Amino acid sequence: MKSATIYDVAREAGVSIKTVSRILNHDMTVKAANRERVLAAVDRLNYRPSLSARSLAGSRSFVVAAFVDAQLTIDHWRSGRATDYLARVQLGATLECRKAGYHFLLELIDHDRASLKREARDVLSALSPDGVLLTPPSCDDPDMLELLIASRTPFVRLGSESEVEGGIQLTLDDRGGAATAVRHLVELGHTRIACILGDPRYGSSEARLAGYHEALAEAGLAADESLVLSGDFTFQSGVTATERLLAGARPPTAIFASSDEMALGSLSALSQAGLRAPEDVSVVGFDDSAGARFSRPQLTTVRQPLIEMASEAVRRLIQKPGADPVAAPAFTSELIVRDSTAPPKPRARRAAGAG
Amino acid sequence: MKSATIYDVAREAGVSIKTVSRILNHDMTVKAANRERVLAAVDRLNYRPSLSARSLAGSRSFVVAAFVDAQLTIDHWRSGRATDYLARVQLGATLECRKAGYHFLLELIDHDRASLKREARDVLSALSPDGVLLTPPSCDDPDMLELLIASRTPFVRLGSESEVEGGIQLTLDDRGGAATAVRHLVELGHTRIACILGDPRYGSSEARLAGYHEALAEAGLAADESLVLSGDFTFQSGVTATERLLAGARPPTAIFASSDEMALGSLSALSQAGLRAPEDVSVVGFDDSAGARFSRPQLTTVRQPLIEMASEAVRRLIQKPGADPVAAPAFTSELIVRDSTAPPKPRARRAAGAG
DNA sequence: TTGAAAGCGCTAACAA
């Protein structure tokens, strides 16, 4: 049972293939009567145009690809670390593609300097996707951007606000989200608030630090650089930074971690040290990953509207060049208050004897 | 900068396009000297054959698709419930495809009777994938199987051991895994072991129940049907079943839940009732989802080698028809012992005062 | 071992 072709439909409807093609492409210059008959024939034959044929003959491939860091993605998938960043991007992108008759493809690209360009180029020329979705850290890779621009492939960068020519930018509100998180701690009454930084290779790390400083400044709190520690988004780096913090002369009463994983690390280090969250130290994360809902205490964290942003990204990518460019809706981060934050104790004592 | 075509390469290498084509397709009947020159030209021009052209002209599309239940997948992705079943399948399939120059596509198919056939057929005729990967519950859907067989698309069913003509079957060891889990409880000394069933629409539910009975029989323990409760894989159903169990005349000292989510529900209901796991009641789950590692206590559970099975599935799908069919490697489930299981208390008392 | 020519199923000018 071979699939029907456009010729079969044309014959069945008694029109030329061009008329069928017009209807498939929503060309409005077709008589209603013919449209009906073609649509009926399409239905009767279960006809669907072949993607490869359309792609080969025409200027669109009906494919949108996301280029993601291979090593990172493999690690995440394999470790089951409950970070659902990618799942949410996939969801938004897939649904939007489906709506428009497009297909969404997740392409793993090795991000070492030797491979990236080759692999990205391979995908580009093999698939000629109509658009590419870039997430951190790919979205800041100069090689990647150069390649995309050279091949004239539309792309959307889903990332922090670094300026880059070419491509569409959908800005994750990292700075704002971090500021909201820290503001929350300030409002609870904390004055000694630490910050654990993310991987410096990600633009978001810097942006989140900026948000931290912004909220502190707003509250008139002096920035204490001994409370700002480096990290790399991983659980272990959260543990290490927190241990360092606790060993200091005047430990903080609250910690803002630039990722949920690090926040979970903080929680673990705290508990290891005999301290309780939020009674002794409040902790805020960032991402609202699944892990944040499974931890004890459940993590107060910042959620970015990734699903919606990925939808919007795809929408931009596949809109007809003629369409009027709608302004990007404002995507704002949302603070999810759970159980890991509370007012500081009247006089912060460091003790194991809580409870 | 348009991509090079096969003509460009042929010209650059001073041969016909057919020779280039032969080399791309690993046809061995090409003189070494020509091969070298063509390969060099390919390199110089960064040539990659167009997928659409190959697919249109030839008999392969270089695409493998997985057909998954749309509603289920969307729910999982959106809820961030930390079930990484799909991520692991995706990982195995994607990596294997990448190795072979194929592309892996996740297709969401609505599984209500009205849509399934239409949507699946649409994907099939639009993409003509070289193979389709089926997971539960799609892998047992007669409409789906009929369609795949009619369209002569090779497919692999990644599921329980129900017999179906056509297609390749890669069996998840649900029965064996469940038996191992229950055996573990038996070895710890439990004799009153409850079982919470999965969604009856899934073949795996029945298989896991069979494993439960098998282990009980082995140990010479009488099956007490009041200890077997229905469920549907969800957290809430785990809660409900456990409450029912605790309200019974002689509650169990151990619970085998057919999914981690239900096991997590059990844990929650137990704690709600003032009981502790594993001191008062042991709990075993199934799946080794991310949530199992984040719960407190961490869940003892059964892990299926999904990544490896998905790899193997793709390997089968894309192997040349001529290739000798290698026997399926034996995929066995693995018991991951964590903190939610322990020997029963000498004399099981039901009390809230533990601690 | 290689090449020439036909055609896969569509879209895109250009006519009518």
Place this chain on the structure above:
DNA sequence: TTGTTAGCGCTTTCAA
């Protein structure tokens, strides 16, 4: 408003 005719970049007979 519709149809005709070329290709798109490959694979596939069939010859050479």
